[in-house]
Amino acid sequence: METHQVPHEINDVAVSGVINQSPALHDASIFDMFWNAGFMIKTVMLSLFLASIWSWTIIISKHLKLKRLNIEANIFEDNFWSGAPLESLYQEIKGAAYDPISNVFCAAMTEWMRFSGKSKNSGNSGAKSVEQRVERVMQIAIRKEIDELEKGLGFLSSLGTNGVIIGLFGTVIGILNGFKAIATQQSANIATVAPVISEALFTTALGIIAAIPAALGYNKFMNDTNRYINRLETFADELNSIISRQFDE
Numbered sequence: 001m002e003t004h005q006v007p008h009e010i011n012d013v014a015v016s017g018v019i020n021q022s023p024a025l026h027d028a029s030i031f032d033m034f035w036n037a038g039f040m041i042k043t044v045m046l047s048l049f050l051a052s053i054w055s056w057t058i059i060i061s062k063h064l065k066l067k068r069l070n071i072e073a074n075i076f077e078d079n080f081w082s083g084a085p086l087e088s089l090y091q092e093i094k095g096a097a098y099d100p101i102s103n104v105f106c107a108a109m110t111e112w113m114r115f116s117g118k119s120k121n122s123g124n125s126g127a128k129s130v131e132q133r134v135e136r137v138m139q140i141a142i143r144k145e146i147d148e149l150e151k152g153l154g155f156l157s158s159l160g161t162n163g164v165i166i167g168l169f170g171t172v173i174g175i176l177n178g179f180k181a182i183a184t185q186q187s188a189n190i191a192t193v194a195p196v197i198s199e200a201l202f203t204t205a206l207g208i209i210a211a212i213p214a215a216l217g218y219n220k221f222m223n224d225t226n227r228y229i230n231r232l233e234t235f236a237d238e239l240n241s242i243i244s245r246q247f248d249e
Contacts, residue, residue, distance in 0.1 A: 041177075044170035044203050048163065052210035055159050058152040059217040066224050072099035073231065080105070086242070087113070100145035100228075101235050107141040108134050108239055134243055138236045145232060149225050153218060160215030167207015174200020 076099060079089060090109040093102055115130045178196035 040173050041170050041199055041203060044166060044173070045206055048166060048170075048203070048206040048210045051159050051163065052206075052213075055156055055210065055214040055217065058156060059213065059221075062152060062217070062221045066221070066228065069099050069228060073101045073228075076102050076105070077235070086246075100142075100149070100232055103145060104138050104141045104232060104236055105239060107137045108236075108243065111137045112243055131240070131244055135236075135240055138240065142229075142232055142236060146229055149228065153221060153225070156214045156218035156221070160211050160218050163211030163214060164204070164207045167204040167210075170203030170207070171200040174203065 076093075086109060090106065090113070094106060094110075111134045112130065115133060174196055178200065
């Protein structure tokens, strides 16, 4: 029995014909994948892209803010421990407090100077009352500063946790669309499936790209923020001790 071999030239023509049927396989860019995607996948892609931009905005602003706050705290603490009277330092920065530590200081000094005269005339009970008021005012000021410092961290945490899941949701939708295209065209060739699968997998990549910086940024800034909060609370304890000694004297 004779067997006939198909010339290599014919095979090459056939393969090139199949590939040329799908320009998306070798010509598709990121923008092409976005514009050719379905509404749901477009929504997922756009959401992840905007979330990534917003997370980078938070990351950059947090980095600059914490760096600035630590520099300003160093300057204030140098002035605080320079030996100058607390009243003169208070008069110097009153109404122009520029960082959380100086805000806590001004809040405490305002309360102290408001009631210290009364307490001196009313004995130990009045002094204790003023000390408690000063401590309570400092705790309120610290809580306000903590709320301000932690702004944006919740978004980074949510994106870092859920970004990949959102991307996988887009991938699942894309694969379902791929099966629908196979059923509609009754063809499972690469020209039918590859563009849809590429779009689906691209949403997972976007989810990873959005989630990893957000998760790393959240962990870093949470540690930096907690370190600054500890510094703030330590300063409040030291200031409270100084004020207590002033009343004892």
